[in-house]
Amino acid sequence: MYRRVRFNMPDSDIHAAAHCERVLLYALILGADIFGADGDVLDILVHASIFHDTRRQDEYLDTGHGARAAVYYEQFCQDNNDIEFHPESVFLMRYHDLDDAMGKEAIQKYFGTETDRVLNLYAIFKNGVETDRNLRVLETENIGQIDICGLAGDVCVADTIRDGIALKLPQKINVLMDYTSSIDGGKTLNSIISKNKLSCIR
Numbered sequence: 185m186y187r188r189v190r191f192n193m194p195d196s197d198i199h200a201a202a203h204c205e206r207v208l209l210y211a212l213i214l215g216a217d218i219f220g221a222d223g224d225v226l227d228i229l230v231h232a233s234i235f236h237d238t239r240r241q242d243e244y245l246d247t248g249h250g251a252r253a254a255v256y257y258e259q260f261c262q263d264n265n266d267i268e269f270h271p272e273s274v275f276l277m278r279y280h281d282l283d284d285a286m287g288k289e290a291i292q293k294y295f296g297t298e299t300d301r302v303l304n305l306y307a308i309f310k311n312g313v314e315t316d317r318n319l320r321v322l323e324t325e326n327i328g329q330i331d332i333c334g335l336a337g338d339v340c341v342a343d344t345i346r347d348g349i350a351l352k353l354p355q356k357i358n359v360l361m362d363y364t365s366s367i368d369g370g371k372t373l374n375s376i377i378s379k380n381k382l383s384c385i386r
């Protein structure tokens with residue numbers, strides 16, 4: 185990436201190579217978790233992560249930079265025949281700056297029986313991008329505590345906590361047990377809290 189891929193805004197603190205590197209890491213963690221060691225899947229995520237913000241012209245609202253990145257990626261693959269071209273990567277980056285519904289509709293139209301697989305990849309990739317943004321907010325705003333509560337303690341709340349632990353944030357997590365209901369009566373949450381020594385309020 186550093187040797188061959190060119191960024192429109194290489195000096196950007198927010199969206200240049202370091203951001204793409206982190207998105208790459210998060211997307212691979214999520215991809216390997218969901219698909220296992222599927223080389224093709226991981227390659228698709230690698231390409232989308234590396235190229236998705238290469239054609240930004242503006243640090244903030246820059247709708248269309250995903251489409252420009254997709255054009256650059258296609259051209260890059262034509263010019264470098266040692267890089268395998270993945271149409272899935274095109275859709276992931278093309279729609280990463282647009283509404284999910286637009287991305288999903290386009291994927292459904294193009295991929296036929298492969299639709300579910302590509303929709304999963306699209307969700308993983310967008311999560312990778314958002315994870316990096318959220319982590320940057322925690323860092324730049326100097327946020328020391330994340331209070332977590334919700335309606336399904338043993339499902340989405342537990343998954344959110346697991347994500348936080350995977351991102352090495354357990355010291356920031358504070359579980360609001362009084363504001364969280366669980367189908368299993370709190371068994372899953374209590375086990376995660378004690379196993380990871382998380383802060384919680386009951």
Ligand SMILES: [Fe+2]
Nearest residue numbers: 236237280281
């Ligand atoms: Fe982007």
